[in-house]
Amino acid sequence: MIEYQNLNEPVYLKVKEMIISGELKQGEKIVQEKIAEALGVSRTPLMRALLALENEYLVESIPRRGMFVRSLGQKEIFDIYVCREALEGMAARLLALSSDKTAVKELRDCFSCFLSQKEIDLQVYAKADEKFHSLLIKLTGNLPLDKIYFFGNIHEKVISRGLLRPPEETLGEHAKIIDAIEKGNADNAEKFAREHIEKSRILLLNQ
Amino acid sequence: MIEYQNLNEPVYLKVKEMIISGELKQGEKIVQEKIAEALGVSRTPLMRALLALENEYLVESIPRRGMFVRSLGQKEIFDIYVCREALEGMAARLLALSSDKTAVKELRDCFSCFLSQKEIDLQVYAKADEKFHSLLIKLTGNLPLDKIYFFGNIHEKVISRGLLRPPEETLGEHAKIIDAIEKGNADNAEKFAREHIEKSRILLLNQ
DNA sequence: TAATTGTTTTTTGTATACAAAATACTGTTT
DNA sequence: AAACAGTATTTTGTATACAAAAAACAATTA
Numbered sequence: 001m002i003e004y005q006n007l008n009e010p011v012y013l014k015v016k017e018m019i020i021s022g023e024l025k026q027g028e029k030i031v032q033e034k035i036a037e038a039l040g041v042s043r044t045p046l047m048r049a050l051l052a053l054e055n056e057y058l059v060e061s062i063p064r065r066g067m068f069v070r071s072l073g074q075k076e077i078f079d080i081y082v083c084r085e086a087l088e089g090m091a092a093r094l095l096a097l098s099s100d101k102t103a104v105k106e107l108r109d110c111f112s113c114f115l116s117q118k119e120i121d122l123q124v125y126a127k128a129d130e131k132f133h134s135l136l137i138k139l140t141g142n143l144p145l146d147k148i149y150f151f152g153n154i155h156e157k158v159i160s161r162g163l164l165r166p167p168e169e170t171l172g173e174h175a176k177i178i179d180a181i182e183k184g185n186a187d188n189a190e191k192f193a194r195e196h197i198e199k200s201r202i203l204l205l206n207q
Numbered sequence: 208m209i210e211y212q213n214l215n216e217p218v219y220l221k222v223k224e225m226i227i228s229g230e231l232k233q234g235e236k237i238v239q240e241k242i243a244e245a246l247g248v249s250r251t252p253l254m255r256a257l258l259a260l261e262n263e264y265l266v267e268s269i270p271r272r273g274m275f276v277r278s279l280g281q282k283e284i285f286d287i288y289v290c291r292e293a294l295e296g297m298a299a300r301l302l303a304l305s306s307d308k309t310a311v312k313e314l315r316d317c318f319s320c321f322l323s324q325k326e327i328d329l330q331v332y333a334k335a336d337e338k339f340h341s342l343l344i345k346l347t348g349n350l351p352l353d354k355i356y357f358f359g360n361i362h363e364k365v366i367s368r369g370l371l372r373p374p375e376e377t378l379g380e381h382a383k384i385i386d387a388i389e390k391g392n393a394d395n396a397e398k399f400a401r402e403h404i405e406k407s408r409i410l411l412l413n414q
Numbered sequence: 415t416a417a418t419t420g421t422t423t424t425t426t427g428t429a430t431a432c433a434a435a436a437t438a439c440t441g442t443t444t
Numbered sequence: 445a446a447a448c449a450g451t452a453t454t455t456t457g458t459a460t461a462c463a464a465a466a467a468a469c470a471a472t473t474a
Contacts, residue, residue, distance in 0.1 A: 006270050006271070006427075007427080007428075008270065008427085031454090031455075032455075032456075033454090033455070033456095041428080041429090042428060042429045042430070043429085043430095043456095044427075044428055044429065044430090045427075045428065045429095047255075048254075048258060048427095051255060051258045051259070052258065052262070055259070055262040057351065057354065063215070063456095063457090064434095064435060064436070064455095064456065064457080065435095065436075065455095065456085066436095066455075066456070076350065076351065079349040079350060079351050079352065080351045082297065082301070082349060082351075082352065083294075083297075083349070083351050083352050083355055085297065086293045086294055086296065086297035086352075087290075087293055087294075089293065090289065090290075090292065090293035094289070142286040142289060142290070143283065143286060144264065144283065144286050144287045144290050144358055145286065145289065145290050145293075147264065147358070148290060148355050148358055151351055151354070151355055214457080214458075215457085238424090238425075239425075239426075240424090240425075240426095248458080248459090249458060249459045249460070250426095250458095250459085250460090251457075251458055251459065251460095252457080252458065252459095255457095270426095270427095271425095271426065271427080271464095271465060271466070272425095272426085272465095272466075273425075273426070273466095
């Protein structure tokens with residue numbers, strides 16, 4: 001009496017976590033049977049997860065050799081930031097052009113709790129920051145954009161654990177982006193969103 | 208005596224072609240065993256192909272119900288154009304900022320054969336146009352951008368077979384983009400690249 | 415006849431079996 | 445001891461088997 005629902009999602013999430021947490025190291029070969037056994041499933045659903053992760057750029061497949069945890073070099077992280085710049089910039093523009101301004105409230109809510117406090121918990125702020133950037137994309141309602149953007153997460157989740165820049169610096173930048181969206185100033189919204197990411201990108205380059 | 212190399216690629220290409228050619232209609236359910244048999248393979252390599260196609264947005268998976276050929280509505284095509292605008296715009300910017308200007312020659316070569324002729328073969332021009340837009344991305348050397356851009360192909364290959372606008376109109380626009388890249392004028396390169404796609408997008412909206 | 419229920423068929427999701435390729439190992443030769 | 449060849453082991457790629465879910469069908473009832 002075998003009983004299952006879709007192993008799909010849980011296996012995918014677990015393997016992803018193993019990569020992000022470093023349990024599976026960069027460049028390491030993923031021996032399918034080994035991981036499958038560790039997760040208590042067969043190779044079939046594991047393979048499905050690995051293929052999804054390959055498309056997310058976390059895993060690399062070399063035919064007849066196996067699947068490897070992808071290692072991201074400096075250049076690639078930089079390149080990902082360039083993509084984010086293009087996509088988040090466009091997202092900010094779209095939101096500014098949209099007549100429905102409920103998005104503004106949601107975006108502001110990400111940071112509202114930090115405005116009244118003196119000491120900001122960096123852990124909490126990092127979460128809020130991540131949410132803000134995801135929301136920026138999601139609220140556009142542009143599904144292809146949303147799907148494409150998955151790549152942007154790579155950096156946030158894999159490389160820079162913690163923030164690149166302090167809240168005092170970025171809080172104001174976020175506000176500027178939101179204000180421009182609210183005013184319907186598409187050019188500024190895009191410009192500020194881009195500059196915001198560019199600053200982190202430049203910083204990344206000099207370290 | 209079973210003999211095989213990777214069925215992976217050929218199966219993927221065949222299924223993709225079946226979708227693009229319309230042999231598998233939009234919204235149609237893909238019965239795995241049926242297609243697998245038609246291709247002379249088992250469900251395993253077919254599944255791999257379907258997952259890749261799912262990530263390319265050509266196929267949609269509904270758990271426990273099956274895989275379906277994705278149908279693209281007007282809004283989604285429009286949304287894809289918005290993504291292209293952001294990505295190709297950024298690509299043009301990157302090329303303009305790059306000191307290596309060999310890209311310019313390659314881009315110009317796409318259309319060089321049309322400059323001296325009176326009558327332009329639309330079929331040939333469509334090919335050149337597709338090449339130009341792919342090259343724009345590829346020449347940046349930004350791998351994540353390249354991977355992300357795959358989505359852009361959806362439109363070219365699935366929906367609009369043939370061109371949206373006549374060569375007389377677009378030939379000049381292409382030249383303007385290339386010129387700006389050559390001059391190292393990043394702002395103009397991005398602006399022209401965007402306007403070029405935006406014009407098609409607007410046209411799409413009014414039909 | 416329409417609706418509902420029970421049964422059969424189909425199809426998915428998963429596990430497993432097995433051939434060929436890749437890798438690790440062993441023993442021999444230099 | 446290093447290099448090599450030949451063999452054994454591991455691991456991938458594919459096919460297949462089978463249980464559970466879904467869909468199709470049939471039969472019964474209102």
